[in-house]
Amino acid sequence: MSARREVRADFDRGSIVMYQAYPDAIADVAVATQRFGPPFSVGRMTWIKPSFLWLMHRSNWGRKSGQERTLAVRIHRAGWEAALAAGVLTAYEPGAHGSPEAWRKAFEAAPVHIQWDPERSLRGAGLPHDSIQVGLGRGIIQRYVEDWVVSITDVTPLVHKVRKHLDEGRAEQATRLLPREAVYPVPQALVRRLGM
Incomplete structure (x- = not known):
């Protein structure tokens, strides 16, 4: 269990922002219709991340193939917390699972x-606290798509602007443009389950 784990996010009383990177074909549909639709697949796991900088690290600031567009997907907090409550850690941790067998069973069914x-700095270095990623499997993606999404915003222009400041050595200006993220109050009942 790690005290270094916290969920940092852009959230308000009813909703929280998740970041995802997609190719144009998926992003165009999502932004135009304000919901995910084909070619987005509900048949494979989709990962949602509340940390903007973690996604920037993962997508190399939108330079990775198939991850050129960055979407800020605002979802209901109730949906986010339902996902966390249904989640199982991707690795065995004694404090959260009891035994490796119990974890394996739970993980396979989750x-x-x-x-x-590790959370990432503006320049991609690992930080001393961890950032959460949540993989939604087939059994729950439909709820994400149909019930949880409040709005979908294309933040690719922001990504390009921040990246340009960074590339030109203006870290201070880049930092000022970052979305504001604060520590999210994870319900006490979920802390152990999440290995926090």
Whole structure:
């Protein structure tokens, strides 16, 4: 269990922002219709991340093939917390699972996978606290798409602007443009389950 784990996010009383990177074909449909539709697939796990900088690290600031567009997907907090409550960590942890066998069984049956990775700095260096990623499996993606999404915003222009400042050595200006993220109050009942 790690005290370094916290969920940092852009959230308000009813909703929380998740970041996802997609190719144009998926992003165009999502932004135009304000919901995910084909070619987005509900048949494979989709990962949602509340940390903007973690996604920037993952997508190399939108330079990775198939991850050129960054979407800020605002979802209901009730949906987010339902996902966390259905989640199982991607690795065995004694404090959360009891035994490796219990973890393996739970993991194989889980509709949601929870993974912690070092949070990233503006320049991609690992930070001393971890950031959460949540993988929504087939059993729950439909709820994400149909019930949880409040709005979908294309933040690719922001990504390009921040990246340009960074590339030109203006870290201070880049930092000022970052979405504001604060520590999210994870319900006490979920803390152990999430290995926090």
